[in-house]
Amino acid sequence: MGESIVITSGKGGVGKTTSTANISVALANFGKKVVAVDGDIGLRNLDIILGLENRIVYNLVDVVKKRCRTKQALIRDKKNENLFLLPASQVDDKSAVTPEDMKELCSELKEEFDFVIIDCPAGIEQGFKNALAGADSAIVITTPEVSPVRDADRVIGLLQHHEIPASLILNRLSVQMVERGDMMSREDVEDILAIKILGLVVEDQEIVNAGNLGTPAVLNQNSPAGQAYLRIAQRILGENVEIPSFEEKKGFLARLLGR
Amino acid sequence: MLEILANIFRPNPPSAKTAKERLVKVVIQERLKVSESQLNNLKHDLYQVISKYFDISQDSLELEIQDKNGHPALTVNTEVKPTS
Ligand SMILES: Nc1ncnc2c1ncn2[C@@H]1O[C@H](COP(=O)(O)OP(=O)(O)OP(=O)(O)O)[C@@H](O)[C@H]1O
Ligand SMILES: [Mg+2]
Numbered sequence A: 001m002g003e004s005i006v007i008t009s010g011k012g013g014v015g016k017t018t019s020t021a022n023i024s025v026a027l028a029n030f031g032k033k034v035v036a037v038d039g040d041i042g043l044r045n046l047d048i049i050l051g052l053e054n055r056i057v058y059n060l061v062d063v064v065k066k067r068c069r070t071k072q073a074l075i076r077d078k079k080n081e082n083l084f085l086l087p088a089s090q091v092d093d094k095s096a097v098t099p100e101d102m103k104e105l106c107s108e109l110k111e112e113f114d115f116v117i118i119d120c121p122a123g124i125e126q127g128f129k130n131a132l133a134g135a136d137s138a139i140v141i142t143t144p145e146v147s148p149v150r151d152a153d154r155v156i157g158l159l160q161h162h163e164i165p166a167s168l169i170l171n172r173l174s175v176q177m178v179e180r181g182d183m184m185s186r187e188d189v190e191d192i193l194a195i196k197i198l199g200l201v202v203e204d205q206e207i208v209n210a211g212n213l214g215t216p217a218v219l220n221q222n223s224p225a226g227q228a229y230l231r232i233a234q235r236i237l238g239e240n241v242e243i244p245s246f247e248e249k250k251g252f253l254a255r256l257l258g259r
Numbered sequence B: 001m002l003e004i005l006a007n008i009f010r011p012n013p014p015s016a017k018t019a020k021e022r023l024v025k026v027v028i029q030e031r032l033k034v035s036e037s038q039l040n041n042l043k044h045d046l047y048q049v050i051s052k053y054f055d056i057s058q059d060s061l062e063l064e065i066q067d068k069n070g071h072p073a074l075t076v077n078t079e080v081k082p083t084s
Helices: A014-028 A062-063 A101-112 A126-131 A146-160 A175-180 A186-192 A206-213 A224-236 A253-258 B003-008 B016-032 B036-051
Strands: A003-006 A035-039 A083-086 A115-119 A136-142 A166-173 A196-203 B062-068 B071-077
Touching: A003 A014, A003 A101, A003 A126, A014 A035, A014 A115, A014 A136, A014 A166, A014 A224, A035 A101, A062 A101, A101 A115, A101 A126, A126 A146, A136 A146, A146 A166, A146 A186, A146 B016, A166 A186, A186 A196, A186 B016, A196 A224, A206 A224, A224 B016, B016 B062, B016 B071, B036 B062
Parallel strands: A003 A115, A003 A136, A035 A083, A035 A115, A136 A166, A166 A196
Antiparallel strands: B062 B071
């Protein structure tokens, strides 16, 4: 019996889809059988980020409406045979699916897969409630800014209400800005949000590159964000991998060159 | 080096501290699920009660929900004069 994890945030655009893709690829690379579920119905993106947009035949709504069998809608990744995508529908809206449907779908998927990773839409409306319904646990994504952290706090409250255990990924942290005092640090965010931190992902241009190419940054050894997602996946697998303090002092020359 | 100089001559103070202070306030109030109108009603009621004992003006009565060692605390602040 597998485990289902919803990736959520409240605030839009903070890195849910990026995190879903990278965590899914990383877990699959560690040999786990993974399905990444695009819960953002009407606004699908996960297919693009995973580079699988040309292979879609059926989608999540087709499965729920029993227009196809679940297996028919699953798309196998090009590189990793352990990884599958269940794409969202682009023509339906969130009301096409109910929380009950999602519960049923997730339990079915958990029989086949070690991990079911669900990409949640922004907001706390129906799409959010659907994405939550079949999840055993949640990962909340935020960036170190006022609005995203406030929304994360709200979402953490809602998750507690639903008795879904949650941990936090702090995304798009800029080392320079924190050192300058112009961005809240990991410690600042931890002080405010009463939740365990699962990982810290720095601002990284390779994420944009990865999106362009449809190959998540976790496969790129030169991507600090990608490497952070590898460590996050290890932590999900129960390994005790430390969160490196990004504030390690760099050499004078490196600083001067801004690297 | 340039960055250090830029920091000394920067026009604005670092903003992360302000961000955190603002967040703490907002988050604490939201966790308590108190609305602005409830706070206003409370303020009004408090004014009525305190007025029985002291001469106060409604304007000087300040209500704030603050963080006290990780716990929300309601702070009431007002000027008081003995009733004549
Ligand atoms: N660590 C990072 N460094 C640089 N850019 C990033 C990072 N994380 C995310 N981004 C960029 O931020 C944008 C939003 O990311 P993403 O689509 O994953 O967010 P989302 O939370 O899924 O958004 P939505 O709420 O719209 O679904 C993307 O353009 C992505 O490339
Ligand atoms: Mg998204």
